[in-house]
Amino acid sequence: MSNIAQLEKELLGAIAAAKDEAALEAVRVSALGKSGSVSALLKTLGAMTPDERKTQGAAINGLKDRVTAELAARKDALKGSALDTRLATETIDVTLPVREAPAEAGRIHPITQVIDELTAIFANMGFAVAEGPDIETDDYNFTKLNFPEGHPAREMHDTFYFPPKPDGSRMLLRTHTSPVQVRTMLGQKPPIRVIIPGRTYRSDSDQTHTPMFHQVEGLVIDKGSHLGHLKWILEEFCKAFFEVERVNMRFRPSFFPFTEPSMEVDIQCKRDKGEVRFGEGNDWLEILGCGMVHPNVLKNCGLDPDEYQGFAWGMGIDRIAMLKYGMPDLRPFFEADVRWLSHYGFRPLDFPTLAGGLSA
């Protein structure tokens, strides 16, 4: 065996035996460093004849290339195993629980969600959202709405009053959202298309009544809208809101001072263990009151009842929320029990849209 072959064998052996990068570097220096064994061989080339140099040169350079390549390969391998060794010491317990995203923990109250749903549906039919103050005058809450002074219909309202003012008048908490109809008619020219969601108050408190509750009303005033349109709007609304293919509705004549003709509307349903299904069954469930705006109300709001006409309807937001989402009782709506709110509430990013489905 030539010297070169011998040297190559020794060097490759040393490379393979190097346990870490330091040892490998020592091998590299011993071979390829300034006074390394391979460098020494290369230096001998200068004293050789051209012929010798031709054969020896190729052999020595071949040795150098192979040793260099082997060093690089060994270096990679050592680096890789050093990394593996380090990573093996770096484990963490990924089963530790992380914080729930705040948007997962937060909740929107069902009343807010239902008002947003109502807004989505009616905005799509061209309705704006009107609001008004909770503290109202007797005039707007009753008189302008055609409740005669002292009429039994006023008594049915269980009104909360404030103390009388020096002039004898007294403010009250609105018993329905209808005074906003008055404000709307007094404040803008027809055509009027609004829905009016808001808080309402009656001094009544038992299992099914709370002194504060929520209503939504609708009002349309123009020169041609009639009962047929009202029926259509309410049917479309019920289908959209309850997210069902069809609803059967029953319009019954009734009485409200501010509408004439007046109606109550029932929808057909099936009740089963606290769940209400619409479009099937044999029960009729009253969900709203409505009618053509009474000529006296139009007059009281500065509109000529022979020129303008329209209709209005009203229903309980809490009640339709209960029907749709299955809360059995009204009182917990206002108790702020986080267990109830977390269960019946909605995620903040579940914004109701018609495009995506209201409760999708």
Added chain:
Amino acid sequence: MKFTTSWLKEHLDTDASLTEIVDKLTMIGLEVENVEDKASLLKPFVIASVVSAEKHPNADRLRVCMVDTGDGKPVQVVCGAPNARAGMKGVFSAPGTFIPGKNITVTVGTIRGVESRGMLCSAAELLISDDHDGIIELPADAPVGKSYADYAGTAEPVIEINLTPNRSDCTGVNGIARDLGAANIGAFKDRTVKPVKGTFPCPVKVTLDFGKTPPLCPAFGLRLVKGVKNGPSPEWLQKRLTAIGLRPINALVDITNFITFDRGRPLHVFDAAKVHGHLTVRRAKKGETLLALDGKTYALDESICVIADEKSVESLAGIMGGEASGCSETTTDVLIESALWEPLNIAQTGRKLGIQSDARYRFERGVDPAFMLPGLDLATQMVMELCGGQASETVVAGEVKMRDRVVDFPLSELERLTGLKVPLPDVRRLLEKLGFFAAGQGERVKVAVPSWRGDVEGKADIVEEIVRIMGLDRVKPTPFDRGADAFKPVLTPIQVRTRKAKRALAARGMVEAVTWSFISKREAEMFGGGAAELALANPIAAELSDMRPSLIAGLVAAAQRNADRSLPDVALFEVGQIFKGDKPEDQLIAATGVRRALAKSTGIGRHWSNGGAGVDVFDAKADALAVLTAAGAPAQSMQVVPGGPAWFHPGRSGTIQICPQNVLGHFGELHPRTLEALDAEGPLVAFEVILDKIPEAKAKVTRAKPVLELSAFQPVERDFAFVVASDVKAGDIVRAAQSADRKLVSNVTVFDVYEGKNIEAGKKSIAIAVTIQPREKTMTDQEIEALGAKIIAEVTKKTGGALRA
């Protein structure tokens, strides 16, 4: 309003089934609330006679009765009723019978050592009336062993209508029959009353005396029937009354009750022997009282209308008669009253005295004035038929004034309001069946309104009559045009803010609550409210008495309720109205939140990652800034200054403002005194911002965002630490650093705050990172050094601090 089908058929010729009648009633606006079918409920009860009744050997108040139930073998029953006695007839229930009024089933039992094999029932136990003062006593001829339900006529279903306040005409069975007749459920029998001629002048005079005050009685009719024999009314009449839950008293009283329900015409009968002299209808005088027929004594005043004789008040006009002049079995001469009363006054008096009577129910809704005298004739006729006697002539005080109401009705009105087209002959036929009269042939007809329909005033009322009788199902749903501006946004700025605020807070892990708009006076005062104009005159409870000036009180109470249920770590918010006064502009929308215990904005409850840190003022500050920004407040213009209203911790609260004149809200730890007063435990932080106060953004011409300016030059970051006095605000240091060069300094953040070792007492170290953004060219080291020096100089100058060595 209750009635039976057989009663209805007195006024309506019909073969319609109960279901048809009930469905039709609801569909023409006489909503059937309930159909009570007592027949099945009362089936097991039989008529029995008490053969003997001996004192119970072991109990003074009990009797041991032997009861004949019709099979000849008397049954032993222990009975506690005071009226149980030998020879009487009553209603018996055998063991196994369900007693509806008590919700129990009769069993064979032993009472104080004596076996009892059934029960003798009271009217209350059978749900016939509220009478539970003893067992039912039946007339001596009641057939023993027969079904009590059949005997009493309670076998018939009772229909109860939820009458709307406008339909006073349907407070009588005949009015209901007329409506059903118009709706083709049969033929209405118009049972006109024939006048009854009197044979002598009425000896009692009536005067209406209201002096100068508004009169409360338009007309008053009275007549005497003398020589009557009063006693139990005939079976048919008793059955009518018991079927709808009324207790038969005696013939004279039963007649008035019958006409009240049959015709919607309340009447009153006085025992003439107990009336002293002539009658005056007048306002009561303060201090007068009346023992009424319900056994209660009422204190009267000038607002109340009464009928008085020459000694005292005898009757509460239109509401209830007096005990003293009431008719009894001994009455031989009876005065019958039929009058008209001011509905408003009747309603007010009824409310004031707390009396719900069948008369009040009708008079406050307004009775048919034209039936005042026929009603009196009908009563006279019935009295003479049932009790004999001779009738006087009628005296009438006042005058029955009838409004002639004729509505000018264009047929097109029906189509205008309902979309329905109906030919005139059909309209005419329908209206005439209801008692209206339509004159004319053209497009406009004159419609005369009957006297009993005081609720019908104008065209819209006529339209209602037509559609309700024809059926609302005839009105076809008609698609509604959504109008020209279908894509215009419909929400107002405050509505948009409210929505965004709610979602932003919920997205921060908070849960939305809806709390009462009213709180206690003490709480209202604690949060700057409590004004007299915002205190309810009739609160439902003391803790719900005043309109809230802030949402914090309600939310703190809610948080505490949750804590009391072992849910201490709650983050609650509400976006809702607060009240600064009683005018519309005093009502503002607040967005408010509280965080309690470990309900931090980074996560709620204990967690391995943060060592269980509790809520602090910065959680509330972050919430407040987040909700303001989401609602559209300009982030650059908001300043945070120390301190807040009295309900916050003075040193751990802040105020967010655009300028001192425009405060958007507050945040901080609640003052320990506030928590104590609210009965709540901390740690608890809160914020409240007023969404109305956010300045409205300037309207933009286009929706395009401003041009994005990306610098070609690398930003440079430099850190500085300053040692400053402990009370120096970090915000001032940041502002000073920014003011060194508003163009080049693009951002300043505080990354360390340190007090303690190596820092002199009374001082602290605040470290800031300043981002320098070269604008026109890359900056040289010297330029950056120079800017750094300027930053140091500014901070030192403004805060009195020094660069940390």
